[in-house]
Amino acid sequence: MTVSPRCAGKESVKKLRGQLFVIAAPSGAGKTSLVRALMQHRPDLRFSISYTTRPQRPNEVDKRDYFFVDERTFEQMAATGKFLEHARVFDHHYGTSKAQVEALLEQGENVLLEIDWQGAQQIRRAMPTCHSIFILPPSREALEQRLRGRQSDSDEVIARRLRDSIGDMSHWAEFDAVVINDDFGQATSDLAAIVAGETRRFSRQRPELRPLLDRLLS
Structure with missing residues (x-):
C-alpha cells in the first residue's frame, strides 16, 4: 500500500511525547525561587500549577502560583481521580x-512539577520515566534562616517545619539527581544542566554528598 505524500507529511511533523521533570525539597531549601529562575532560563519548559487548600500568601497570584481551592473542592477532585498525585x-x-x-x-511539551517527596513517590509510580530532582540546603542553619526570612510563620510553626524538614531530607536517595542550593546562581545552572540531559553529573551517588547529608540528618 502506497502512503500519499500528504499523509506522510502529517506523520513527519507529529511531536514526540514531552519529558516530565519533578523537583522536590524540604521547606526552606529555596525550591520555589529556583524553579522560577529555571523557568526564566528555560522558557521552553511548561510549569504544572498545583492545587492547594492552604491560604494564599500576599505575593501569590491565583492560577499563576497555585489553584487555591477549599477543602471540599479538593476532596471531590481527589475522590474522582482528578489528581496525578496529592x-x-x-x-x-x-x-x-x-x-x-x-x-x-502529549503536545510534546517538557513539563516541570514542583512538589514534595510524597507526591514525587506517587509520580514515579505513575510515570516511571520521569526525571526526579531533590534540592538540599547547604546547612541546617541556612534552612532555618530562610524559613525565618519569610516573616510569615510563628516561631512554633518554624520549629515544626525544621523538624519535619529532617524527615523530608531523609528521602533524598529516592531521586535521580541532587542539587545543593548553596549559591543560588550555581544551583539554577545545575538545574538547567539536568534539564539539558546532564543528570549523571548530579547523581545522588556522587561521594561528595555524604559529608553534607551526615550533617543535615544527624
Whole structure:
C-alpha cells in the first residue's frame, strides 16, 4: 500500500511525547525561587500549577502560583481521580492535575512539577520515566534562616517545619539527581544542566554528598 505524500507529511511533523521533570525539597531549601529562575532560563519548559487548600500568601497570584481551592473542592477532585498525585503537607492539601500534565506531555511539551517527596513517590509510580530532582540546603542553619526570612510563620510553626524538614531530607536517595542550593546562581545552572540531559553529573551517588547529608540528618 502506497502512503500519499500528504499523509506522510502529517506523520513527519507529529511531536514526540514531552519529558516530565519533578523537583522536590524540604521547606526552606529555596525550591520555589529556583524553579522560577529555571523557568526564566528555560522558557521552553511548561510549569504544572498545583492545587492547594492552604491560604494564599500576599505575593501569590491565583492560577499563576497555585489553584487555591477549599477543602471540599479538593476532596471531590481527589475522590474522582482528578489528581496525578496529592498529599497533605503542614495541615494543607496539595495536588497535581492529571489532565493538565497529560495534555502538555502529549503536545510534546517538557513539563516541570514542583512538589514534595510524597507526591514525587506517587509520580514515579505513575510515570516511571520521569526525571526526579531533590534540592538540599547547604546547612541546617541556612534552612532555618530562610524559613525565618519569610516573616510569615510563628516561631512554633518554624520549629515544626525544621523538624519535619529532617524527615523530608531523609528521602533524598529516592531521586535521580541532587542539587545543593548553596549559591543560588550555581544551583539554577545545575538545574538547567539536568534539564539539558546532564543528570549523571548530579547523581545522588556522587561521594561528595555524604559529608553534607551526615550533617543535615544527624
